[in-house]
Amino acid sequence: MKVLKNIGHFCRKEVVLTAAWAAAVISAFLVPPDAGYLSYIDLRSLGILWSLMVIMEGLKSIGFFSNLGAGLLKKTRRIWQLAAVLIFLCFFLSMLITNDVALITFVPFTVFILSQIRLNELLIPVIVLETLAANLGSMLTPIGNPQNLYLYGLSGMPFGAFLGLMLPYTAATFLLLVLSICLLSDKNKRLPKATLTAASESDTSYKTSVSIYGLLFILALLVVLRILPFWVLCAVVLIVVFFLKKQLLIKVDYALLFTFIGFFIFTGNLGRIPSVSRVLTDIIAGREAVTAVIASQVISNVPAALLLSGFTDNYRELIVGVNLGGLGTLIASMASLISYKAVANSCPGKKGRYFLVFTIMNVIYLAALLLFRHLWGLLG
16 A cells, blocks of 8 residues: 555656656557667757756755855845846756756745845745746757757757747847836835855865866757767766766756656657557648647646657747747646745745736736747748
8 A cells, every 4th residue: 555655646746757658658559669669769868968957956056056146136236136136047047057957946045035135025926937037048048948958959950040049039038027027016125135145155165066067067068069979978977976976866857857758659659650640740730839839738848849749840830839838837837836836835825826926927928929929920
């Protein structure tokens, strides 16, 4: 009974992972396992994703992001400045450290800051905007989120072309965030004084660690740019981190990696069933972006990218669709659950209102960006 209880708890905790492997197992009855299964797995995307997660765990463990945030917040004097720093930290850093890491780092930081200066009324609007900022800022770069990393590798698109594709939507998001900050109540009110404690940046070990993780990150960028093979990155990260701080190797979100593998198997098998493949291809053809947005609302945008990519080669539209599809429902982007859980844990009485504000703001942003997409298409 205890084993079954533990399995049930795991399945409830890792719903997407469980669904991915349930789908993979069911599809295996239709396409029995064979050597072709090995071709399903995108080792390059998984290797880069694993390496980036390890590097970001390292930077987070030494307090690098908290130090950065604390340093910037020392320069704020008014509510709008505080909100802007917190929100745009998530927006810009998510382009490099992924939306998940940005939210895991800065949402608890925001809860702490606002409680310190007794501005709890800002908690919901600021964290909702931080979540929007992280989910949308991350769409600019191939390393901003898992679906981008996967689709970038699959498409073979040049790095500059990817940036060019997503830059208009990122710029539109920036303007929406600025407008949202301008609409905050009491935005010009002066902030009460608060003392922020940060790790000592003069410490030699801190500087050494930042330098090492920084070099590993540069190595990761070289792999993303297809200058180096991915296995070099994986090997170097494994060796360096093992000797530097080996416990980081077990802190990686392996559930996400195994979710990818489960969906790789499922979509690979569907592609080998002619009737299913033909129907799905016909449904998606010419409607990649809209289909991706709709699918993301139900299964989230990472699984949507993995699923739909097997039935279209119009990767540009699919990339736009799964990124915009991260808006909408709470599960449209799994990163959004990070913020929700942080609010629910720190302020249980506010989670209902947070969910309402989150949903309203996400629908507004999604509608605005879909309208922008339509108008941008007319201009193009």
